[in-house]
Amino acid sequence: MASVNTRKHPQGLDYVEVETRLCKARIFLQGAQIDFFQPAGKEPLLWVSSEDDYKPGSGIRGGIPVCWPWFGMHSEPGFAQHGFARTRNWKLTHTRMANEEVELVFSLDIAEEDRQFWPHNTAVEVHFHLTETLKVTLVNRNLGDTTVSLTQALHTYFPIKDIHALTAKGFSGAKYIEFGEGPYAQEGDEVRFVRETDRVYTDLGEVQTLHTPDGVIEVARENSRSAVLWNPWIDKSKWLARFGDEDYLTMVCLEAANVLEDKVVLEPGQTHALSTSIRWL
Numbered sequence: 001m002a003s004v005n006t007r008k009h010p011q012g013l014d015y016v017e018v019e020t021r022l023c024k025a026r027i028f029l030q031g032a033q034i035d036f037f038q039p040a041g042k043e044p045l046l047w048v049s050s051e052d053d054y055k056p057g058s059g060i061r062g063g064i065p066v067c068w069p070w071f072g073m074h075s076e077p078g079f080a081q082h083g084f085a086r087t088r089n090w091k092l093t094h095t096r097m098a099n100e101e102v103e104l105v106f107s108l109d110i111a112e113e114d115r116q117f118w119p120h121n122t123a124v125e126v127h128f129h130l131t132e133t134l135k136v137t138l139v140n141r142n143l144g145d146t147t148v149s150l151t152q153a154l155h156t157y158f159p160i161k162d163i164h165a166l167t168a169k170g171f172s173g174a175k176y177i178e179f180g181e182g183p184y185a186q187e188g189d190e191v192r193f194v195r196e197t198d199r200v201y202t203d204l205g206e207v208q209t210l211h212t213p214d215g216v217i218e219v220a221r222e223n224s225r226s227a228v229l230w231n232p233w234i235d236k237s238k239w240l241a242r243f244g245d246e247d248y249l250t251m252v253c254l255e256a257a258n259v260l261e262d263k264v265v266l267e268p269g270q271t272h273a274l275s276t277s278i279r280w281l
């Protein structure tokens with residue numbers, strides 16, 4: 001029998017715990033952030049830093065932070081990197097259970113003090129579809145009468161066991177910007193990791209795979225032509241918040257995005273749904 005329960009973390013954050021015959025999952029109301037997903041009989045598909053303390057207000061270094069309504073640095077001073085949504089409390093607005101499949105919808109009411117960051121009349125939701133596959137969809141609707149544009153990402157942290165043994169595939173034909181330079185044309189289909197990697201890809205195909213010592217993870221995107229591939233490597237690991245010095249060895253981020261020329265432009269009445277689907281092959 002599938003179960004969906006709301007619980008409180010010892011540090012105070014509320015979360016939704018899902019247990020079905022197909023998977024186990026945990027989703028925090030803060031940031032609508034999933035930090036645990038494990039298909040039945042398989043290893044977990046999400047990574048969390050050894051140094052995260054789950055304190056309210058800072059966001060969790062792992063799982064899938066929702067970067068909205070901008071990705072990366074903002075041109076305005078004081079506007080937080082990756083937007084404000086990942087540290088705000090979302091509401092669980094819809095739960096559906098059928099044949100061991102669970103669907104959950106979280107929505108964010110923009111608080112008065114956040115209107116300075118997002119003065120637009122839109123609705124934003126995160127949908128989770130939980131089976132043997134984890135599908136996360138970030139939905140934006142323009143409820144106003146002017147055009148609205150935004151950038152965003154589902155910033156997934158993957159457990160890859162050993163960064164030196166990881167091959168990421170599915171990149172041929174794409175281009176990328178890295179450390180503010182480029183665009184560079186991707187050489188070949190594969191990426192291996194030997195230094196800090198922080199690439200914003202565009203013109204990227206919809207499916208990539210992560211080949212790890214524990215197996216192959218498939219990462220598929222919908223309504224997204226851009227993605228971010230990130231590993232902080234040795235030096236950045238030392239100063240990154242809530243991140244252990246050795247944590248870079250066991251994680252990689254491959255983030256379904258709408259950035260650069262792939263930003264979302266919504267005319268009045270339009271809806272956009274960015275999805276990422278993750279499974280062990």
Ligand SMILES: O=P(O)(O)OC[C@H]1O[C@@H](O)[C@H](O)[C@@H](O)[C@@H]1O
Nearest residue numbers: 081082155198199228230253255
């Ligand atoms: O520390 P934050 O704000 O969660 O960001 C983590 C990383 O997020 C990645 O998406 C960026 O490409 C990196 O440059 C950044 O360091």
